[in-house]
Amino acid sequence: MKIKEVIVVEGRDDTAAIKRAVDADTIETGGSAINDKTIERIRLAQSKRGVIIFTDPDYQGERIRKIISRAVPGCKHAFITQADGTRKGDIGVENASPETIVRALRDVRSEMAESPGEITADDMLQYGLTSGAGSKERRIKLGERLGVGYANAKQMLARLNAFQITREEFLEAMEAIQSADAEDRKEGQAR
Incomplete structure (x- = not known):
């Protein structure tokens, strides 16, 4: 290549x-x-x-x-x-x-410089990416899934918008992360 x-x-x-x-x-x-x-x-x-x-x-x-x-x-x-x-x-x-x-x-x-940004701080908060238990792990998973690397909450929001991640891409990634987390919890309870 x-x-x-x-x-x-x-x-x-x-x-x-x-x-x-x-x-x-x-x-x-x-x-x-x-x-x-x-x-x-x-x-x-x-x-x-x-x-x-x-x-x-x-x-x-x-x-x-x-x-x-x-x-x-x-x-x-x-x-x-x-x-x-x-x-x-x-x-x-x-x-x-x-x-x-x-x-x-x-x-x-x-x-993209000065991207208007489809993803907001409220979105980050709603999906548990800004603070609280597991927020760092969720940002790691989000960065991996979207191919934008790891960042703290403020940098992640800026990066998502700078790389023009669409709201749809963001929501699909978060849904997949939440589904995987739910499956992990089920498996943990079954043991």
Whole structure:
């Protein structure tokens, strides 16, 4: 599979993992110490070919993703889950299988600036995504199901709207999550 866009990753091991999975060019940020020269390279890549940000599914990866998104608007985003990116306690794109990387690149999301947003804070509250028991787990499941990664409640709301997740997609995902949770509870009671 050939990728037209340049993929932004954190380091050499991430580049190696990407190249095992697809034919693509990468820009490495050098980890969390992303500098102005790297941002300029990403801007140039965005203007010529487009950019897909594919950082690790952890705090530093999200931090780098935000820095790039602010500095270089219009980037696309690829996500893997922490489970798919973890090996021997280490979390990163370099640990993902080629199949996982291909799936993430097929499910890439485009961020739209100043999206009007179909999903509201009330929706987040109604579906137990903002606070209380299990809210974090529900956000993890929602992020996995919609392919937008994990985020805290405020960031999740912004991300859902920035990636133009429709109300219908949101409601379908939440219904599936609630059904799966109900099945899990039934199985737990049957034991």
